[in-house]
Amino acid sequence: MGSGALLAAPALGQGLVDLALPGGPSSRPTSSSFPEKGEMILQRARPPLLETPMEVFDQGVFTPNDRFFVRWHWADIPTSIDVQRYRIAVRGHVNRSLAISLAELLRMPRVELAAVNQCSGNSRGLFQPRVAGAQWRHGAMGNAKWVGVRLRHVLDLAGVKPGAIAVRFGALDQPVVPTGPDFTKSISLDHARDGEVMIAFEMNGEQMPLLNGFPVRLIVPGWYSTYWVKMLNDIEVLDRPDDGYWMAKAYKIPDTPHANVAPGTKDFPSVPINRMVPRSWITGWADGQTFSYAPELPVGGIAMGGDAGVAKVEISGDLGRTWHEASLGPDEGRYSFRRFDMTLRVPHAGSYTLLSRCTNTNGVTQPMTPNWNPGGFMRGCVEAARVRLT
Amino acid sequence: MKRSFLDPSPGTLAFGGLVFTSLVLVAIGPPSARKPWAIENASSPASAPSQVAGPDITLVSVSVDLPDDTVPFPDGPHAAVINANCTSCHSATMALSQPRLSRDQWKAIVEKMRATYKAPVPASAVPEILDYLTAMSGKLPVNGSPTAASADRSGGTG
Known part of the structure; x- marks a missing residue:
């Protein structure tokens, strides 16, 4: 097999995306072969794990049904449903x-x-x-x-x-x-x-x-x-x-703040995973994307409050030293995604790292430091979106 | 809102290689018996899909085909063993997309498949399966690989 490559099935894979996962493998096929689904990132065909491409989240706070992610645990899934007999x-x-x-x-x-x-x-x-x-x-x-x-x-x-x-x-x-x-x-x-x-x-x-x-x-x-x-x-x-x-x-998480334990921790009190935490993503470009330089850079994306509404979203261009509040889109309810937008003045061409940080209506703010637990659950840290302007 | 506060920072994005294959899937287990209530709820497709109507919505019966993939575990020592034992419940891609894992970590996963998920994998096949998976992981860079022990109090999935 190719180093770090995920093999693509010609019958299902129509394209390829790079998820930039540290250490790999990062490459995944995309597929439109699943019923009632448009183009999705094919993580696994059986049982299906279909991931929504990030650009979908830039197109609106509601995720179209045919782009909505899919996750099943067992492959024995009924393929026919009779609504009169259900x-x-x-x-x-x-x-x-x-x-x-x-x-x-x-x-x-x-x-x-x-x-x-x-x-x-x-x-x-x-x-x-x-x-x-x-x-x-x-x-x-x-x-x-x-x-x-x-x-x-x-x-x-x-x-x-x-x-x-x-x-x-x-x-x-x-x-x-x-x-x-x-x-x-x-x-x-x-x-x-x-x-x-x-x-x-x-x-x-x-x-x-x-x-x-x-x-x-x-x-x-x-x-x-x-x-x-x-x-x-x-x-x-x-x-x-x-x-x-x-x-x-x-689905057990460490019974600690942010479900966080030191990497390698073998034993800890655990509880069933439960409430979500605030998160936000800059969705205007793929991480690392290159654009022609222009003095103004629109920075927008989506935020969620987790188990509460979105109170504010802030943007940082200096790796978190200073933060600037973005404007929020319409409030569709406390459990919904919420759009945020800001226009940045960019002094010159170069590579930039933008951060977004959501605070929810309970006063909980995304931390800068990623959490870690052996299940890989409940990531909620500030995410970076790199862009190169040439 | 307009701001000027950006600091340039180096940023690169690595793109992995890609390989296509057209080999066929080897083994799929037999379907298990349906739950009693599943027989009641699922049905074979009729000529015209049945409907149930309520205020402002009509639900229409659905019948779909779920695609499978045809990607087996690639050739290598014991590929036949892992293809015969580890593709009945899930596509090979589940293992192929994992990060670099140690032999002990792979062992914990294989044993979980056997003990918890009741995968019909004979104990005699486990060493060869672990040989294959460990060799597969060995082709991934060390950078970014797990250092955690195999013990996992989270139970996984998600």
């Missing part, structure tokens, strides 16, 4: 078990919310020292307007019994190896009943692509995507902690 089971520690049809779901009271869906391991490929796992750059995220039914409403229809503490979510995908751990996730009952967690059937005004969870997926605003169970068909109310693999063993 049922969502509500069971467990409830007064009445339910099997809700989509026709029933569409008649229930609705809620609409813009929210960023971001993989726990987004940007993992930039961890140093590098860690194993899906080697994403920044494109394992997307923002959409979700329409659906509050989970609380459905739980109330079933009648949660006293003593319930958590709700577990299952889906139609299943292990390729029958004895492997089926993918399920859970959240606390209080969280499930907060009025924001939603069973969504509409994404950016349309039914969602099958690979994004058609016909319904869970929306957990402000929390990482691992909880946003796709093809949701099983809601189980628990009267005991969820000791299943995907909660008890996988």
